[in-house]
Amino acid sequence: MKFARLGAKGHETPVLMTDDGVYDLQGITPDIDGRFFAGGGPAAVRSALEAGELPLLEGAESLRVGAPIARPSAVICIGMNYAAHAAESGSEPPTSPVIFFKTPNTVVGPNDRVAIPRGSTKTDWEVELGVVIGRNATYLGSPSDSAAHIAGFVAANDVSEREFQLEISGGQWSKGKSAPGFSPTGPWLVTPDEVSHENLRLQSFVNGDPRQDSTTADLVFGVDHLVWYLSQFMELEAGDLILTGTPAGVALSGRFPYLTSGDVVEIEIAGLGRARQEFFDA
Secondary structure: EEEEOOOOOOOEEEEEOOOOOOOOOOOOOOOHHHOHHHOOHHHHHHHHHHHHOOOOOOOOOOEEOOOOOOOOOOEEEEEEEEEHHHHHHHOOOOOOOOOEOOOOOHHEOOOOOEOOOOOOOOOOOOOEEEEOOOOEEEEOOHHHHHHHHHEEEEEEEEEHHHHHHHHHHOOOOHHHHOOOOOEEEOOOOEHHOOOHHOOEEEEEEEEEEEHHHHHHHOOOOOOOHHHHHOOOOOOOOOOOOOOOOOOOOHHOOOOOOOOOOOOEEEEEOOOOOEEEEEEEOO
């Protein structure tokens, strides 16, 4: 199933996207969030769809596309999780996952405009596979236990300001990761039964020119390992978003210019949709 949230920011309607139309889920849930997933929401939606009980959302095609999950309690990110990206960053692949956080209010719609922070000269793009947690996870016994705790997958752009992140960071990366709008997410959340996350193609483009092109088969630490590993250090809550890392091809490599006002970034992950963000000066 493909879940989405359509409408003005802060007033999105939860919907189910199908080949037959866009169905309004407000009769089942007020939003697509942790409570929806932990409370058996997807099963209720499937039953209602099969019973013909879901109403179509009129005019859906004209509505803004919001992030496919409501504000998570945490956005947990994995750094340097593709060997080629670690190399272009001047590092060896990590021997254990590198973890940092973004503030939850960075999560915005996939096509929302993104502000380049004041004083920024090194705003960068990063296409990433996002994993949404479906039920709480603490001290999972093994990576094989992870799948039962995953609600679905999303495409995301882990926008980064590299000077803030690396040069004036004070030792942590979050300063360069948490500007308003720095986590455009979506357009859809796709449930695990429709996604083979082990080999998804990820691409990014700036002003139509290709930048990143890789697959999740090149992840240093795969999805199941990451969910298990993170659960050893924190309680993952339903609705949380894990960004699994970005492949090579970002401006940090020195091969491409950083973003300036008017630039358009597009990201795409096979089966998870395409997103487009125009950048402007804050």
